[in-house]
Amino acid sequence: MIAEHALTWSPRHPTDLHQTIGSLRRGPGDPTFHVDAAGGLWRTTRTDEGAAALRYTQPAPDELRCEGWGAGARAAVASAPELLGERDDPTGFDPGIRMLDDAHRGNPGLRIPRTGRVLDALVPAILEQKVITLQAHDSWRRLVWRFGEPAPGPTPRRMVVVPTPERWASIPVWEWHGAGVDPRRARTIVNAARYAARLEEAVGMSPEDAAARLTLLPGIGAWTAAEVAQRALGDADALSVGDYHLSNYVGHALWGRDMTDAEMVEAMAPWAGHRYRVVRLLGAAGVRDRPRRGPRMPFVDHRAI
Known part of the structure; x- marks a missing residue:
């Protein structure tokens, strides 16, 4: 080939x-x-x-x-x-503690990717808002299979390309419902697709200006903007504040206790510029989540609502 x-x-x-x-x-x-x-x-x-x-x-x-x-x-x-x-x-990343130093030395090839495609990172991030990951991934699969286009070239299996902004914006209400996406998230994606050209300009902006551009749209907050920055903008500092599990994961991994978002942000200040890198390194090193004592986020089947 x-x-x-x-x-x-x-x-x-x-x-x-x-x-x-x-x-x-x-x-x-x-x-x-x-x-x-x-x-x-x-x-x-x-x-x-x-x-x-x-x-x-x-x-x-x-x-x-x-x-x-x-x-x-x-x-x-x-x-x-x-x-x-x-x-x-x-450059400038100093692990400072034994666990991170081991993770950094053990994973020297872990880089932060940069796709340069904002909407392609934004749509799945919106799908992941306030639902469990498995549910968001199922919605992503259903929508991309249904509204994407066949991939060009000799792919080893059938693959598709993400829908165009125009296609995302034209998906009817019942298709969102059938994919398990509630009206709020569906509206957010449709609105983002309509402003796709303005959102893509974030690729050339500073991290602060890019976050400001993204969060101008209703339904896109700091967590979603960080998830986009991690993938589309290659931001090694983009910390997903507001994540359902992250503060406790980081808190237990590095300090042995639960943490609030505010405590996590304060505690990670020494790694400013590399906070997302820290999270990736912990995952690459196989650091487990804290033992679960509280309720898990429930699976909400929006197709039944």
Whole structure:
């Protein structure tokens, strides 16, 4: 299978392909993401030039390769180094404590990705608002399969490309309902899709201005803006304040106790500029969540409401 466009490069920092790009996957059944039998990582995306299917490989520890097919392949392949953490700079990150130091040394290739595609990160983040992750992933799968377009190129299995902004904005009420998405989240996505061009401008903004642009829209708060910044903007400091589990996870991992969001923010001040990196490193090191004593977030089937 000869790619329409291809690029091979040596990253400026150690980079682990799967660790770096894995945070972009929305559950094991994500129709935009697949790992083939040879370990190649397939991902579909949409660029200003059109849809693309991409295959990422790591031929050697210090070498990465991206191959692409489709109308958007040229642009997507050209931006592959950035997506795989070329802009991510760990300079100045001082773990400071034994657990983080071990995690950092044990995962030297973990980079913060930067897709440069705001709406593609925003929609699944909105779907994850105030529901359990499995439920949000199911909604994502249903909607992308239903309203996306077939992926170009020789993908090893059937894959699709995320819907265009116009398609997201035109999804009827009953389709949202059938995908288990309540009216509030559906309205937020439709509204965001209508303002997609303005939201995409956040890619060229400072982290503060990007967050301000995103949170201008009703239904998009600090948590959602941080989730977008982590993936679309490559922000190594974007901390998901307001997450249902994060403050207690970080609190128990690093200090052995529950924490409020405010306590977590204060305690993580020494890692300013790298707070999301800290969270990723804890996950990569296999640090477990705190023992559950309270109720889990319930599964709410909005299709039955």
